[in-house]
Amino acid sequence: MTEVFLKKNKSRIMDVRHPWIFSGALQTSREDIEAGELVRVSDSQGQFKAIGHWGSGSIAVRILSWEDRPIDRVFWEEKLHAAIELRLQLGLYKPGENDCFRLVHGEGDGLPGLIVDYYAGVVVLQCHSKGMLKESQSLSAAFLNNTLLDIHSVYLRAEGPAAAGGINRFLSGEHAELTVLENGLKYHVDVVEGQKTGFFLDQRDNRMLLRRLSKGKKVLNCFCYTGGFSISALEGEATSVESVDVSKTALQVLEKNLALNHFTGDRHETLRGDALKYLNELEASSYDVVILDPPAFAKSRKKRHNAVQAYKRLNAAGMKVLRPGGLLMTYSCSQVVDEKLFTNTVVAAGLEAGGDYRILKKLQQGMDHPVHLFHPEGRYLKGLLLRKGT
Numbered sequence: 001m002t003e004v005f006l007k008k009n010k011s012r013i014m015d016v017r018h019p020w021i022f023s024g025a026l027q028t029s030r031e032d033i034e035a036g037e038l039v040r041v042s043d044s045q046g047q048f049k050a051i052g053h054w055g056s057g058s059i060a061v062r063i064l065s066w067e068d069r070p071i072d073r074v075f076w077e078e079k080l081h082a083a084i085e086l087r088l089q090l091g092l093y094k095p096g097e098n099d100c101f102r103l104v105h106g107e108g109d110g111l112p113g114l115i116v117d118y119y120a121g122v123v124v125l126q127c128h129s130k131g132m133l134k135e136s137q138s139l140s141a142a143f144l145n146n147t148l149l150d151i152h153s154v155y156l157r158a159e160g161p162a163a164a165g166g167i168n169r170f171l172s173g174e175h176a177e178l179t180v181l182e183n184g185l186k187y188h189v190d191v192v193e194g195q196k197t198g199f200f201l202d203q204r205d206n207r208m209l210l211r212r213l214s215k216g217k218k219v220l221n222c223f224c225y226t227g228g229f230s231i232s233a234l235e236g237e238a239t240s241v242e243s244v245d246v247s248k249t250a251l252q253v254l255e256k257n258l259a260l261n262h263f264t265g266d267r268h269e270t271l272r273g274d275a276l277k278y279l280n281e282l283e284a285s286s287y288d289v290v291i292l293d294p295p296a297f298a299k300s301r302k303k304r305h306n307a308v309q310a311y312k313r314l315n316a317a318g319m320k321v322l323r324p325g326g327l328l329m330t331y332s333c334s335q336v337v338d339e340k341l342f343t344n345t346v347v348a349a350g351l352e353a354g355g356d357y358r359i360l361k362k363l364q365q366g367m368d369h370p371v372h373l374f375h376p377e378g379r380y381l382k383g384l385l386l387r388k389g390t
Helices: 008-016 073-089 130-134 136-144 160-165 201-213 228-235 248-260 275-281 301-320 339-353
Strands: 002-005 020-022 038-042 048-054 059-065 100-105 114-119 122-127 153-158 169-172 177-182 185-190 218-222 240-245 268-272 287-292 322-332 357-364 382-388
Touching: 008 048, 038 059, 048 130, 073 100, 073 136, 100 177, 100 201, 114 136, 122 130, 122 136, 130 136, 136 153, 136 169, 177 201, 185 228, 185 248, 201 228, 201 287, 201 322, 201 357, 218 228, 218 275, 228 240, 228 248, 240 248, 240 275, 248 268, 275 301, 287 301, 301 322, 301 339, 322 357, 339 382
Parallel strands: 002 038, 122 153, 218 240, 218 287, 240 268, 287 322
Antiparallel strands: 020 059, 038 048, 048 059, 100 114, 114 122, 153 169, 177 185, 322 382, 357 382
């Protein structure tokens, strides 16, 4: 295993236990090391510090272990056993009520570069690093051999830096389309063609919150994707729900989800189009509840300013169509837009829209998306529940 050394003045960064080591902290660049290769990290005196996957970008090493131990079959089985055990401890798997959840959340589970979602016996491995892509067969075997949770199919999706070296495919079994349960509601999931791993599992708790708040309300769900919030609002006895999305494919799945849950009456309307444009065409004070859950507007710091402006315009438009006493659920999944910046952006939107607003609750991803104490970047989903003054 290749050994890399920290600069003399950078050794103390390891005490923080952040799971990334940036290239600037190392003594020399190592173009001879292949991306995804396992490396030992030592301080300037040669004392062992960690083992991790080598990266070709600014993140030079993603830490897998702070112990000097083999990264072998036993290692992967222990890590995945711990991840499954946590989800079971949290009560996330409840046959007849919940059979889909995030099974591995990267750094939050000590496995940087790896996302794994569970869908009723099918797991989707989303590899964001070449190191995890190289381990995909070992990971698949570890999941199939586990004794805690029924897993019969494993699908591989390579993302980001890993995408060039990977081919999305089933590593075991083949069950591309299936129906899952979340909070007792049924959803159609396509792990091959769907966005991300097939469904946005991070919003489970927030969908349940909306369900509790929707009775007797007129609801507008912008960027609805396959209708998770819409189905929840209908189950919560909303008087009407409008779902808006630009994707024809997503709206086709939404229609399947409506039928699966027997919401085929006139309480729901599906609208295809640009959500912001639609909001700007609406009359003021038209809805009791508005949900704004857009895709990431910024995936790099260079695009952060433009993203903030887009969030401001979107939230201002959403606030204007709220009735007095109405509720706004607004989100950002842009990792480079932190909670403080997002909140400040929503405040600026409120000033532009006019009216009084109160924050009722800060919203975030569910417990199946744990955040490492020393890796705040793992908390990518930020949200606010606001109430417009009467």
